[in-house]
Amino acid sequence: MRTPALLLLALGYCTAAGALDLRGELGLDVRQFPHKGAQGQSQLHVALRGQADLWYSPNQGRDAFTFSPFIRADTEDSQRDLVDISELAWLHVNEHFELRTGIRQVFWGVTEGTRLVDIINQTDTADGPEGDRKLGQPMMNLSIGSHSHTLDLFLLLGHRQPTFPGADGRLRLPLVVDTDQATWESSRKQERIDLAARWQWTAFPFWLGISGFSGTAREPELAPVIDPAQLLYDNGQPVGFAPGYIPTLAPHYPLIQQLGVDLQVTQGDLLWKLEAIQRWGGRKDFHAANAGLEYTQVGLFGSRLDLGWLLEGLYDSRGREASTPFDRDLLLGWRLTFNDMASTELLSSVIVDLDSHERLFSLEARRRLADGWSIALELRQIAGTPAPQTAEAFVFTPDTRYALRPLARDSFTRLQLSWFF
Amino acid sequence: MRVVLSVLLLIAVACLPFQAAHADTVAEGHALAKAADAQLRGYVDSQVSLTMELVGPSGQTASRALRVRSLETDSGEYTLMVFDTPRDVAGSALLSHNFREADDQQWLYLPAIRRVKQIGARDKSGPFMGSEFAFEDLVTPFYEKFSYRYEQDEACGELTCAIVERIPRDPHSGYTRQRVWIDREHHLIRQVTYYDRRETLLKTYTASDFEQHEGRHWRPATMRMENHQNRRQTRLLWQDFQFGLGLDSRDFTQNALLRAR
Numbered sequence: 001m002r003t004p005a006l007l008l009l010a011l012g013y014c015t016a017a018g019a020l021d022l023r024g025e026l027g028l029d030v031r032q033f034p035h036k037g038a039q040g041q042s043q044l045h046v047a048l049r050g051q052a053d054l055w056y057s058p059n060q061g062r063d064a065f066t067f068s069p070f071i072r073a074d075t076e077d078s079q080r081d082l083v084d085i086s087e088l089a090w091l092h093v094n095e096h097f098e099l100r101t102g103i104r105q106v107f108w109g110v111t112e113g114t115r116l117v118d119i120i121n122q123t124d125t126a127d128g129p130e131g132d133r134k135l136g137q138p139m140m141n142l143s144i145g146s147h148s149h150t151l152d153l154f155l156l157l158g159h160r161q162p163t164f165p166g167a168d169g170r171l172r173l174p175l176v177v178d179t180d181q182a183t184w185e186s187s188r189k190q191e192r193i194d195l196a197a198r199w200q201w202t203a204f205p206f207w208l209g210i211s212g213f214s215g216t217a218r219e220p221e222l223a224p225v226i227d228p229a230q231l232l233y234d235n236g237q238p239v240g241f242a243p244g245y246i247p248t249l250a251p252h253y254p255l256i257q258q259l260g261v262d263l264q265v266t267q268g269d270l271l272w273k274l275e276a277i278q279r280w281g282g283r284k285d286f287h288a289a290n291a292g293l294e295y296t297q298v299g300l301f302g303s304r305l306d307l308g309w310l311l312e313g314l315y316d317s318r319g320r321e322a323s324t325p326f327d328r329d330l331l332l333g334w335r336l337t338f339n340d341m342a343s344t345e346l347l348s349s350v351i352v353d354l355d356s357h358e359r360l361f362s363l364e365a366r367r368r369l370a371d372g373w374s375i376a377l378e379l380r381q382i383a384g385t386p387a388p389q390t391a392e393a394f395v396f397t398p399d400t401r402y403a404l405r406p407l408a409r410d411s412f413t414r415l416q417l418s419w420f421f
Numbered sequence: 422m423r424v425v426l427s428v429l430l431l432i433a434v435a436c437l438p439f440q441a442a443h444a445d446t447v448a449e450g451h452a453l454a455k456a457a458d459a460q461l462r463g464y465v466d467s468q469v470s471l472t473m474e475l476v477g478p479s480g481q482t483a484s485r486a487l488r489v490r491s492l493e494t495d496s497g498e499y500t501l502m503v504f505d506t507p508r509d510v511a512g513s514a515l516l517s518h519n520f521r522e523a524d525d526q527q528w529l530y531l532p533a534i535r536r537v538k539q540i541g542a543r544d545k546s547g548p549f550m551g552s553e554f555a556f557e558d559l560v561t562p563f564y565e566k567f568s569y570r571y572e573q574d575e576a577c578g579e580l581t582c583a584i585v586e587r588i589p590r591d592p593h594s595g596y597t598r599q600r601v602w603i604d605r606e607h608h609l610i611r612q613v614t615y616y617d618r619r620e621t622l623l624k625t626y627t628a629s630d631f632e633q634h635e636g637r638h639w640r641p642a643t644m645r646m647e648n649h650q651n652r653r654q655t656r657l658l659w660q661d662f663q664f665g666l667g668l669d670s671r672d673f674t675q676n677a678l679l680r681a682r
Contacts, residue, residue, distance in 0.1 A: 107534055134534075302617075341483040421508070
C-alpha cells in the first residue's frame with residue numbers, strides 16, 4: 001500500500017517540479033489473405049498492439065527522460081508476439097553537445113523504395129516486410145551540431161536479432177528462421193560493442209549525410225540446418241526429406257563495415273534523392289543504390305489536392321545473390337494528399353523487377369475518423385512470380401531468379417484501426 | 422518623320438505625370454509595408470499557443486492545437502511548431518528557417534518513425550493542416566518578399582486603413598497578388614485579400630482583438646480566413662504570448678527538431 005502512495009507522491013513531485021508528458025496508441029491490425037498460405041497458414045490474422053510514450057524533463061528539456069514500451073499480440077503466429085522497449089533513454093543537452101544514452105531509435109535516409117543507409121536499429125520484420133517498425137537499440141550517442149553541420153558518434157552496446165514470422169505466420173520463407181540457432185562472427189557474439197558515425201551537412205538546396213558503420217550486420221545470412229538422419233538419398237545424392245521433416249534456417253551475423261551516402265536536393269516542388277552504400281564483410285562485398293525523384297503538383301487542377309510523383313531506381317551489385325528482392329528494380333508511385341479535415345492520404349506504388357518482371361503493387365490509404373481515432377487500409381499484391389517452392393526445392397534447387405517467389409500466395413489486405421491517448 | 426517624332430514626344434510627355442505618380446505609389450506602398458513589418462519585428466524570441474478551428478462548407482468543424490516558438494536572426498526568423506492535437510499527429514513538429522533574402526527551408530519531424538524530412542518549397546502554398554491558411558499566410562512574411570503599390574485610403578472600423586497591393590516575388594507562392602489593409606495609426610495589418618493564379622478572389626483574411634504585449638508588441642489574438650471559392654473558413658486563436666524566453670539558435674536546429682516537445 002505504501003509503495004503506490006510513494007509512487008504517486010513521486011509522480012506528483014515530478015509534475016510539480018518539471019514537465020511530464022504521456023501519450024500512446026492502441027491498435028487493431030487485421031490482415032486478410034485471399035489464399036491459404038504456401039505452408040497451409042490461415043487467411044485471417046488479427047493482432048493487437050499498444051505503445052506508450054512517456055517523457056519527463058525537470059529542467060525545460062536540458063535533461064529529458066523517455067520511456068516507450070511496445071507490445072503486440074497476434075492470434076495466429078506466436079512469433080509475432082512482442083514485448084519491446086522502443087526507447088528508455090536519457091537526453092542531456094548543453095551548449096556544446098547533446099548526449100543521448102539508453103535504448104533509442106534512429107532514422108537515417110531520404111528515399112522511399114528501400115532503407116539502405118539506415119543501420120542503427122534492428123528491424124521488426126515480423127510486423128511487415130517493408131521494415132518500417134524497428135526494435136530499440138542500446139547506445140551512447142554524442143551529437144555535436146550547428147545549423148549547417150551535425151556530427152553524430154555512436155557506441156552501439158550489443159546486437160539484437162530481427163523478429164521473424166513463425167511457422168503459422170505469413171510473408172515468410174518455406175523454412176522458418178530459428179533465432180535460437182543464431183551464430184555471430186564476433187567472438188563476443190551479441191555482446192560486441194559496435195561503432196557508427198554520421199555527418200550531416202545542410203547547405204540549401206543540398207542536404208547530405210555521410211555515414212559509417214563497423215560492427216555486426218543487422219541483416220543475417222540464412223543457412224538451412226538439416227539433420228542428416230532425416231535426408232532421403234537417390235544414387236548417393238540427397239533428394240528430399242523424411243516424411244514430416246522440415247529443416248529450419250539458422251541466422252548468421254557477420255562482422256561488416258559499411259559506408260553510406262544519403263543526399264536530397266530540394267528544388268521547389270522537385271526533390272532529388274539518393275542513397276548508396278558500400279559494404280565489406282560477410283559472404284560478399286557489395287554496393288547498392290537507390291536514387292530517384294519526387295515531384296509534387298501542389299493544388300492539382302486548381303483543387304486543394306496535392307499529387308506527388310515518385311520515381312526511383314533500385315540497384316544491388318550482388319544481382320540474384322542479393323539478400324533483398326530489389327537488385328535491379330524500378331519504383332513508380334503516386335502520393336495523393338487531400339488536405340481535408342480528416343487528413344486523407346493515398347499512396348500507391350509498384351516496384352517492377354527489370355529482370356524477372358515480378359511486380360509488387362501496393363496501395364495505402366489513411367484518414368482520421370474523429371479526434372483520437374484513425375484508420376488505415378493497405379492492399380499488397382504480388383504478381384508475375386511462380387508458385388512458392390516446397391521446402392525441399394528451396395533447399396536443394398533454390399530459385400534465385402524470382403526473389404518474391406516465397407511470397408507468391410501472400411497478397412493481402414490490411415486494416416488498421418488506431419486509438420490515440 | 423517629324424510627325425512620328427512629335428507623336429512620340431507627346432506620348433512621353435503624357436506619360437511623365439503617370440510615371441511620377443507610379444513611382445510615388447510604389448514608394449508609399451513600400452514604406453507602409455516596411456512600417457507594418459517593423460511592428461512584427463524586434464521581439465527577439467517568443468512562444469505562443471495556437472488553436473485552429475476549421476469550419477467546412479456544410480458547417481462541420483475540427484480543431485488543431487499547436488505551440489509556436491520563434492526566434493529573430495540576423496538574416497530572418499526561425500520557427501518551430503509542435504503539434505498537440507489531433508492526437509494522431511501529436512509530437513509531430515515543423516522547423517522553418519525563413520530568410521529575408523534567400524529561399525526558406527523547412528523540415529518535418531515524424532515521431533512514429535523518428536524521421537526528419539526536408540520538405541519542398543511549394544508545400545508552403547498548400548492548405549496547412551487542412552485549414553484555409555497556407556504556411557505562407559501563417560508565418561508573417563518579410564516585406565522584402567513582395568513588390569508594392571499603394572492604392573488608396575479607406576475607413577476600416579473606427580480607423581483609416583491604407584490599401585496596398587503586394588505581388589509575391591517568390592515564384593512558388595500560391596498567389597498572383599494580395600491587397601493588404603494597413604491601419605494608419607499603428608501600421609497593423611487588419612485585412613488581406615488573396616487572388617489566385619486565375620486572378621480571382623480566393624480568400625479574405627481578417628485580424629482582430631489586437632493586444633499589446635510587453636508594452637510594445639501588437640499581436641492579434643484572433644485571425645480569420647474565409648475561402649470564397651470553397652466556402653470553408655478557419656479561425657486562429659493565439660493565446661499565452663511569451664516574449665524574451667532566452668531562446669537561441671540551438672533551439673532551432675535539426676537536433677532541436679528531434680527532441681521537440
